[in-house]
Amino acid sequence: MYSVTTKSVVKQIVALGLALAGTAFVGVLYALATEKLLSTKFLFSKRRTEVPQQEHIVIIGIKRVGSRVTKILQDFYQPVVGIALEDDFDNNKLPDITFFEGDLNESLTKVNLSTAKSIIATTEDEMLNVEIALKTRKINPETNLVIRTFGQRLSENLAEILPSAQIISAYAVASEAFAGAAFGENILDLFRFHNQTVLVTEYQFTEVDSLNDLLLSEIAYGYGVVPILYQKPGISAEIMPKEYRKIQPGIRLVVLATIDGLKRMEAGRIGIYPKNWQIVIESAVTQEAKFEGANQIVKYSNYPFNKARDLINNLPQTLPVPLYKLQAQSLIRVLQKSQVMASLKKIGGDGKG
Numbered sequence: 001m002y003s004v005t006t007k008s009v010v011k012q013i014v015a016l017g018l019a020l021a022g023t024a025f026v027g028v029l030y031a032l033a034t035e036k037l038l039s040t041k042f043l044f045s046k047r048r049t050e051v052p053q054q055e056h057i058v059i060i061g062i063k064r065v066g067s068r069v070t071k072i073l074q075d076f077y078q079p080v081v082g083i084a085l086e087d088d089f090d091n092n093k094l095p096d097i098t099f100f101e102g103d104l105n106e107s108l109t110k111v112n113l114s115t116a117k118s119i120i121a122t123t124e125d126e127m128l129n130v131e132i133a134l135k136t137r138k139i140n141p142e143t144n145l146v147i148r149t150f151g152q153r154l155s156e157n158l159a160e161i162l163p164s165a166q167i168i169s170a171y172a173v174a175s176e177a178f179a180g181a182a183f184g185e186n187i188l189d190l191f192r193f194h195n196q197t198v199l200v201t202e203y204q205f206t207e208v209d210s211l212n213d214l215l216l217s218e219i220a221y222g223y224g225v226v227p228i229l230y231q232k233p234g235i236s237a238e239i240m241p242k243e244y245r246k247i248q249p250g251i252r253l254v255v256l257a258t259i260d261g262l263k264r265m266e267a268g269r270i271g272i273y274p275k276n277w278q279i280v281i282e283s284a285v286t287q288e289a290k291f292e293g294a295n296q297i298v299k300y301s302n303y304p305f306n307k308a309r310d311l312i313n314n315l316p317q318t319l320p321v322p323l324y325k326l327q328a329q330s331l332i333r334v335l336q337k338s339q340v341m342a343s344l345k346k347i348g349g350d351g352k353g
Contacts, residue, residue, distance in 0.1 A: 051098055052079045054115035060132050061085055061123030062099065065148065069122060070097060081116075083107045085123055108135065118144040126150050133162060159195065166192060173197050176259045185262065188254065196258055200228075203253045211265070215302055216253075217243035221273055221324035225261045229254035243330060244299040276347040277328040279319040284312060285339040293340035300331040312340070322347055 056079040059066050063086055073080050074096065082099030100107040113119070119136045121129035126149045133147045145165035149155045155169040173190065176197045180187045186202040205212060211219065216227045220243065230241035231252040238245070247253070257265070279301075284290040294308040301321045303311075311317045323331070328344055335342045 051081055051110065051112050053112060055079070055117045056081055056112070056115075057118045057120065058083065058111050058113060058116045058136075059120045059122060060104075061121060061129070061148075063122075063124065065124075066120075066122040069120060081111045083111065085128070104132070104135075108139070113139045113143075116140060116143050118146065120146040120148075122148045126154060130154070130158065133158070133165065137162065137165075166195060168192050179259055180262050198256050198258060199262065201255055201257055201262060203251075203255070205247055205249055205251045205253070207249045209247070209249070211247045212249060213302075214247050215243065215300075215327075216241060216245045216247070217300070217324065217327040217330065218302075219247070219255075219265075221326055222275075223257070223261050223264045224273075225255040225257040225265065227253060227255050243327070246302075273324055275322040275324055277323050277325045278321070278345045278347055279323070279328055279331055279335075280316065280343045280345045281312060281319060281335070282316045282341040282343065284315060284341070289339040292338040293335050296331065296334045296338060296340075300327065300334065318345065 057073060058081050059070055059073075060083045062070065062082045062084045066082070070080055070082065080097045082097055083104065084099055084101045085104060100110050113136060119132075119140070121132040121136075123129055123132070129147050129149065133145055136143065137145060145162060147158060147162075147165055147167050149158065149167060149169045150171055152169055152172055155167045155172065158165065158167045173192070177187050177190055177199065180199045180201060186204075187199055188202055189200040191198055191200075203211075214222075216230065219225060220227055227241055227243075227245075229237050229239055229252070230245050231237035232248075233250045237252070255261075279297075281293070281297075284293055290312045294305065294312045297303050297308040297312070297319065298305045301319060301323060303319065303321050311319065325344075332342045332344060
């Protein structure tokens with residue numbers, strides 16, 4: 001009898017334990033479900049900012065490209081309003097901007113289109129982008145219009161119809177990036193500027209590079225590129241480097257260049273602008289000015305130091321090195337800061353520039 005009673009008690013305890021465990025499990029499920037519902041409710045009820053009254057950017061089509069463009073603009077603290085036309089758009093992806101969904105015409109009436117600074121059409125349907133462009137241009141003819149396309153012929157036709165718009169052909173931009181990479185250089189990034197693709201290109205110079213010993217000013221004015229980063233091995237990079245920096249083996253250089261500029265650098269075809277200017281050095285106030293002036297001549301023109309010293313000690317003289325106009329003007333400015341008077345002279349011309 002004792003054994004039967006003990007077994008009964010054990011069964012009751014086990015049953016009670018299972019009941020408690022089941023109750024706890026159901027409670028946990030209820031808690032998780034409640035938390036999920038509340039978080040969803042708060043997410044949906046989150047107030048979005050109001051549509052800016054003016055000087056904002058309207059992005060129409062918010063999928064992969066539109067989302068990326070939006071995030072970049074947000075990084076630059078630009079006010080952005082979105083219009084989502086895609087059925088599979090996830091309205092939780094961009095919680096920090098105001099956006100509208102549904103009918104295009106209805107949405108356009110809500111985004112203060114007439115006072116928008118820019119309108120960007122980034123849907124994956126290029127004909128829809130064209131329709132958007134034409135509609136928005138009627139409402140706001142002064143806005144900056146950016147249109148995503150795929151076909152080159154359509155891009156060219158649109159450029160004629162809308163000459164002030166930025167027509168960005170995805171395939172054309174990609175092909176220029178591939179072409180730049182084919183030269184053996186590292187394409188870090190690219191962007192569109194005045195209907196041209198600008199490639200952010202990195203160079204790492206070796207012992208046999210044809211650009212060795214050139215000044216950055218010669219590379220910039222000769223090839224039509226913009227050096228933005230210069231770094232010697234083991235030394236911190238210099239942003240927007242001085243134009244008298246020289247290319248040497250081991251130097252890392254990042255430039256902004258069009259595909260034509262990269263072609264010229266690859267082929268060694270320097271001289272997009274003629275090197276047909278010289279500096280007439282007229283006078284130097286003191287011996288210290290002469291010494292400093294000689295140093296600046298060496299830095300900005302690559303002229304040998306001993307010859308620069310001889311030249312500046314026997315003024316007036318004409319620097320025999322042909323320079324690009326902008327390069328020569330830079331040298332004149334630094335000479336004047338060193339109290340050395342100089343002027344610009346065109347080679348083959350009959351007067352000063």
